[in-house]
Amino acid sequence: MYELYPYFTNDGSVGLYSPKDDDIYHSTYGALSEAYEKFILPANLDAFLKNHNEIKILDICFGIGYNSKSFLNYFFENFDKKLSALNTTIDTIGTDNKFCKISVTGIDTDKNLIYLSPFIRSENKNLFHNRINFKHEKISKLLSKHTKSKYKLNKFINIIFLKKIIKNHPEIFEDDEFNSIITSKKYRKYLDPYICRLYAFYKNRGYIFTPWRRLSAFLHNIYYRYLSTSYKKAAKYLKINDFNLDVKIGDARDFIMSDKNLYNYIFLDAFTPAKCPCLWTVDFFKELHKQLDDDGLILTYSNSAAVRNAFIQAGFWTGKIYNKEQDKFMGTIAAKKLELIKNGLSEYDLGLIKTKAGIVYRDEKLSLDNGAIIAAHEKEVAQSRLMSSSKFIKTFRGAK
Secondary structure, eight states: OOOOOEEEOTTSOEEEEETTTTEESSOTTOHHHHHIIIIIGGGTHHHHHHHOSEEEEEEETOTTOHHHHHHHHHHHHHHHHHHHHTTOOGGGOOSSSOSOEEEEEEEESOHHHHHHTTTBOOOOOOOTTOOOSSOOHHHHHHTTSOOOOOOOOOHHHHHHHHHHHHHHOGGGGGOHHHHHHHTOGGGGGGBOHHHHHHHHHHHHHTTOOSHHHHHHHHHHHHIIIIIOHHHHHHHHHHHHSEEEEEEEESOHHHHHHHOOOOEEEEEEOOSOTTTOGGGSOHHHHHHHHHHEEEEEEEEESOOOHHHHHHHHHTTOEEEEEEETTTTEEEEEEEESSGGGOSSBOOHHHHHHHTSGGGOOOOOTTSOOOHHHHHHHHHHHHHHOOSOOHHHHHHHHHHHO
16 A cells, blocks of 8 residues: 655645655755755746746656746746736736746656645644654654745646646546545645645546536536636636646656757756665766756755766766855756856865765666665775775865
């Protein structure tokens, strides 16, 4: 039986834990906050959208969609500001000409997480008794501090994602495993009741036999199409912007080797290299280099010296993500052009890359399982004559 391990992170958004990998999908600090601060804000989308009316995003390890939903949310919030500057509103715009063409391709091995992406709650203001429904001492301790949420996901974003997933994956209605998840009392508090009702309406609309059920569906249709502000806004945005969400279920390595698209942004949000090295190898990054537009960026939360070295060996200029709110560096950014890197690697970062900590993971044919990649990496580290990271850190600090 499929099991979820959800919990409310400190900013009120839902995070997930994987017992199989003994790792969290999202920071306990805040799942939505992490998406914004490690993927959206560093992307410098304002500058990009000033000169482009088309954008393509590849979201590797899509999960429950925070990064892609946050991007779309950010885009539409700034789109509204643009309309205000033009002294017009969304309701006065004609639909003959599209303002922007947006394409998001998500890839994940877990279909249930992809399907769940529109349903997950992104806001819970009542966290006074925030407890998890499973045993995990470390997560429980990290949930002791409440974080004031600086970001809000508009309701119509989930409506748009639901409509697109249903359109491209109508088999969702017949998926017993998934439908048992969203109807389970066990997970009810983590799901958006509005989206659950809308999904039920879409699901039942094709199975109306009695006059009463026809009337019930008709009344629901009136509500969602004409009375719900979020529904109307979602519909209007889709009419004046060409948005496509294409979610793929499978191994990102297989997808990237067969995909011919170029992307403006690649979000790399896999489990840590120690847990899932197959998506952090120098060989995988070489394939990503082929898929990234010349003016594009790859963004990831990882600070690993091995990951940064792999980016460099794959031909990228590599730097760090700076968080103004917390006044610290977090994550890594990679590009084909040096001028796109605002915060380069420091002397310390470059020195660490030259130690054993910077030895890259390898998967030449992009076919090895994680165990084999880890074993080969451990062997290479053990046989290496490079300085250990601990010795380098002591030497570096001593020199300072």
